[in-house]
Amino acid sequence: MNSRLLNKVLNEIKVNLNLDYALNKGFMSPTCTSKMLEEIYGNNASGIYVRWFGKNQEQPPIKNLHEVYINHDLDKKNYEFRKRKIINILSKYYIVKWNGSIKNTILIKEKEI
Incomplete structure (x- = not known):
């Protein structure tokens, strides 16, 4: 995964979407991450962050991966619009899988060149 491109897309x-944060940090635990984001950005902040992990939950360098997870904390206001906007932006650069389950x-996966 090209981290420079990922940072550009997150920005x-x-x-x-006028988000409070868009982080390329590779957090693995959503629960711990949510707590940390709440402490840093406040209770009402909205944003996205990247998670990735390899086999057995180790965290290899992002450059060695072809797919990563993006978690989001979007408020309920304009949720569907924001979701579509995120998918549209990501789709310009990546293969996007967000089935709603x-x-x-x-x-997101890198597109084949």
Whole structure:
């Protein structure tokens, strides 16, 4: 996964959706991450962050991976609009899988060149 491109895309999403944060940190635990984000950005903050892990939950360098998870904490206001906007932006650069079964997680894969 190209981390420079990922950072560019995250920034584009943050700016276009006026989010409080868009982080490329590779957090693995959504529960711990939510707590940390709440402490840093406050209770009402909205944003996205990247998670990735390899076999046995280890965290290899992102450059060695072809897919990562993006979790989001979007408020209920304009949720469907924001979700579509995120998918549209991500789809310009990645293969996006967001079937709605896991409400807050998007899987993105690098497009084949």
